[in-house]
Amino acid sequence: MTSNMMKALAKTKPKEGLWMVNAPLPEIGSEDVLIRVHKTGICGTDIHIWDWDEWASNTVPLGLITGHEFSGEIVEIGRKVTELKVGQYCSGEGHLVGTESRQSRAGKFHLDPGTRGIGVNEQGAFANYLKLPAFNVIPLPENIPQEIGAILDPLGNAVHTALSFDLLGEDVLITGAGPIGIMAAAVARYAGARHIVITDVNPARLKLAEHVVPSVRSVDITQEDLHDVTHELGLREGFDIGLEMSGNQKAFDQMVDMLVMGGKIALLGIPPGLSPVRWSNIVFKAITIKGVYGREMFETWYKMIAMLENGLDVSRVITHRFHVDDFKEGFEAMKSGQSGKVVLDWQERHA
Secondary structure, eight states, rough: OTTEEEEEEESSSSOOOOOEEEOOOOOOOOOOEEEEEEEEEEEEHHHHHHHHHHHHHHHHHHHHEEOOOOOOOOEOOOOOSOOOOOOOEEEEEEEOOOOSSSSHTTOOOGGOOOOEETTBBBBOSSSSEEEGHHHHHHEETSSSSSSHHHHTTHHHHHHHHHHTSSTTTTTTTEOOHHHHHHHHHHHHHHHTTTTEEEEEEEHHHHHHHHHHSSSSSEETTTTTTTTHHHHHHHOOOOOOEEOOOOOHHHHHHHHHEEEEEEEEEEEOOOOOOOOOOOOHHHHHHEEEEEEESSSSTTTTHHHHHHHTTTOEEEEGGGEEEEEEGHHHHHHHHHHHHHOEEEEOOOOOOOO
C-alpha cells in the first residue's frame, strides 16, 4: 500500500469470489470522517455477493469494495465535523440515509426509502480505510473489544428484532439458529424472557446456540416435535413471542401454529421468492406481525452498547478469526454452515 492507495476486497468480476485489489484512499468531504479499519465481520449479504447470485448481480456494481460490519479508528475528520476526533474508537451505521423523505424528517431514519448501504451500493468496509458520514459514526467505549465492535451491525439486527415487543416474563420461540438468531436468544435472556426455544435443522448451529446461551432450549425440528417441547416446558397455550430469523416458509407456518392467541411475531428472515401464507390462521389468532429491517437509528445502537457494558455477552458467537490475507478461508468457514460469526483482522500482521 502506498500513501494514497490501500488494500481492499472488491467484486471485480461477474462470477463467484472477491479479489484483493489496490484501491485509491477515499477522499472525505467536509461532513465525513476517514476510518482506519481494524476488524470486519463477514455477513450473509457478503456471501450473496461472493456467490454472485441473482440478487447480487442485479444490485451490486462491479468494482465495488464490499463489507459493512467493522470497527476501527478515526484518522481524519472533515472541516465541519465537530463532535468527533482523530484517534476515536468507533463502529458505524452502514445505512446511508437522506433528509428529504417524510420518514427522515420525522426522525425515523431507518425507514428512509432512499437508504443506500455501504458495501452494497457504496464503497464498503473490506478495506484498510473507509469513508463514512460523521452522522453515521458510532463512537464506542474502550471496554468493548474490537471484534465485538466489528459485529455490532448484526447484533443490532438481533436487538432490533428481539426488542420489538416486551419480553419480560414471556415465552419466546426463535426460528433459525444462525448468528443473528443466537444473538437474539442472548438478548431475550438478558431482557427477562422466561422460556427461550430456538429451532433449526443444523446440529452445529444448535450446539453453538447452547454454548452462547446455556439456558436456551434448542430443537432440531427433524428430530423433535415442538408440541412435545411445549408440553415439557409447561406451555399449555403456546409461545407469546416469535422471532423469525430463518426466512423459511415452513418455520414461519410452524411459528404461527405455536403462538398463543394474540401472539406477536417479529420477522427478520427473508423468504426467497413468493411465499404462500394461510392468512386466516393469522387473523383468527389475532397475531401481530412486525417486519424488521436493519437497526433503528440510533436507538438500537444506544441499547445494545448499554447492554454490552452491563453484562450482555455475545463473544462466543464468534467462532472463526482470520487475518484478511487469509480471507478465502474466512469465506469458506462462513459458507460451510458450521460457523458462527467470522471476523477478519485488517491490522498489520506481526512477525
